[in-house]
Amino acid sequence: MRGKFITLEGIDGAGKSTHLQWLAGRLRGDGGREVVVTREPGGTPLGETLRSLLLHESMDIGTETLLMFAARQQHLAQVIRPALDRGAWVLSDRFTDATFAYQGAGRGVPTAKLEALEAWVQSGLQPDLTLFFDVPVEVGQGRLRAGQDGLDRFEREAAEFHERVRAAYLERAARYPARIRVIDSTRSISDIRKTLEQLTINL
Numbered sequence: 001m002r003g004k005f006i007t008l009e010g011i012d013g014a015g016k017s018t019h020l021q022w023l024a025g026r027l028r029g030d031g032g033r034e035v036v037v038t039r040e041p042g043g044t045p046l047g048e049t050l051r052s053l054l055l056h057e058s059m060d061i062g063t064e065t066l067l068m069f070a071a072r073q074q075h076l077a078q079v080i081r082p083a084l085d086r087g088a089w090v091l092s093d094r095f096t097d098a099t100f101a102y103q104g105a106g107r108g109v110p111t112a113k114l115e116a117l118e119a120w121v122q123s124g125l126q127p128d129l130t131l132f133f134d135v136p137v138e139v140g141q142g143r144l145r146a147g148q149d150g151l152d153r154f155e156r157e158a159a160e161f162h163e164r165v166r167a168a169y170l171e172r173a174a175r176y177p178a179r180i181r182v183i184d185s186t187r188s189i190s191d192i193r194k195t196l197e198q199l200t201i202n203l
Helices: 016-029 045-056 061-085 096-106 111-122 137-147 159-175 189-200
Strands: 005-010 035-039 089-093 129-134 180-184
Touching (some): 005 096, 016 089, 016 189, 035 061, 096 111, 096 159, 137 159
């Protein structure tokens, strides 16, 4: 039986990483299933090399977009598809919704180009469930300033950039309500985790 594919999304500072390992442990304890935890960009040795470039090196937006999908292609081939095929569940910190939000709405890459790359790289594969952790931009930026010393080049973008990213996520959630579930990430950690349990228990 094919495994399940769950992705976690949100603007920088939304708090999704706070819940990733907890959710993985919760799913492993539910029937002893195998759970693979990964991230984008990254997830493979090549992907992690590309991640370092993407987060810290200035580059043309076209280069940035193509590198995102190059890392994703390797991620799918080496980690995600093999895990799903053997029945494991995959939890990924970001996937293609992030590309539509950051490179599309944030950077201005036309949607048609992103959709063409998505179709080529993913061949129809989509997450079974996407958890979008939503916070106002000012909350996310406040968390970043409080929690980190060195910010990457996406986290350093102006508030207007992150507003566009958040709006794109919300638009996609409205477009794909069966897959993308919006989670109010301003709530307490315990309340959020109750919601996560409810959303994943019957997946």
